[in-house]
Amino acid sequence: ERDSFLLGVAEVLIQRGSPGEDDWMLFTAARHVNAIKPELFDPVRATELNLKVGKIASAKGSFVDAVDFFRAGVGRLDPKNCWMREHYDLTLDLYNNLLEGEHTIGHEEQAAQAVEVVFKNARSLPEKLRAQYVYVESKVAGQSYGASVDSGLEILGLYDVEIPTEPTERQLNREKFQLKVALRGRSLLCLSKFPIATEEAVIAQMKIAQITLRHASFDKRSVLASMVGIRMLRVALKNRVITKDLPFLVLSLGAPLRQREKYEGAATYANAGMSLMERFPEEKGGEF
Missing domain, CATH: 1.10.730 (Isoleucyl-tRNA Synthetase; Domain 1)
Structure with missing residues (x-):
């Protein structure tokens, strides 16, 4: 019953929310979606919503919140087919934002894990650029410029x-x-x-x-x-x-x-x- 209520509220907020003054609706909707049983909400829509809200949070400088949304988005991906043609762009975009967010808040181990996923699955070198950049930047931990x-x-x-x-x-x-x-x-x-x-x-x-x-x-x-x-x-x-x-x-x-x-x-x-x-x-x- 609780999940049904949260789902209903989330659907209304998604329809009415938009980036800008009403983006709080999208934030609340994403949190409701992430709180209910995964099988009650389409996983692709959940991933797209978390990615969208995470980007809004990043733009506002709320990187910890952004990373939480990006992680939630990754959690809704199907590891068996998320890198297939249909979901490739969404998955790549999500992981790129996740690895940059993890690096920004100093979670280098988590950033490295996301980098490895992109290195393994991205189809071309240029598509690995954001991961490559974080890979190089993260080596500076402890002022290890060498x-x-x-x-x-x-x-x-x-x-x-x-x-x-x-x-x-x-x-x-x-x-x-x-x-x-x-x-x-x-x-x-x-x-x-x-x-x-x-x-x-x-x-x-x-x-x-x-x-x-x-x-x-x-x-x-x-x-x-x-x-x-x-x-x-x-x-x-x-x-x-x-x-x-x-x-x-x-x-x-x-x-x-x-x-x-x-x-x-x-x-x-x-x-x-x-x-x-x-x-x-x-x-x-x-x-x-």
Whole structure:
């Protein structure tokens, strides 16, 4: 009788609730659905409701509540067919939000478990990007930037971007020469004329490279950081596209030059980076 009452209330609230002023109805409906016997409510609808409400909670900064809803959604999935074609997108979206939420609230073990599920079941490398990013970020637990960098290089290798973990100055100079060849006499400002990437594989490479370079800098592996940045400039030139992570990569390359008082070279990267930032005005104040 109790379950029937909660089910009836939940159905009314689902019909009337919507994101915004009435989202409390959706929150209450989800809690009612999660409190009743699973067989009384369609599992796919329950999963969709928990995912929707979890996203609303995340947007409000209520990450603990969001994770509770995402976990409830996972609990309604049928492990035998949730990764099949019909439910694939829903399942992937749910797990991506779950692993990001777990990581955000510091539950690294639970995040790692969700990451492994995505690694095992996602169909393509770009579809694993959000899991890859958390995989790399989570290695920083205990300020272990070295482990994070190595994980980032591991992921980049899956995209055929092979970078040695401890490159020498000679290898870095060779990388710089190859960049000069790729530029074919153009300045780095030519990058700002390229279209914004839509290919998921390129976007993924740049995002993973950005966090890898950042953590390499924190780990005082300056040669490696420069190697990552320059390699990704070559990737951008090869594909003739840019992404929102490229400005950070370019600007980062100027830092070691400034430290060595090579101001002209530093200015070259600064000008190119600022020019690229103009292509992504919504990102200002983020990684920059």
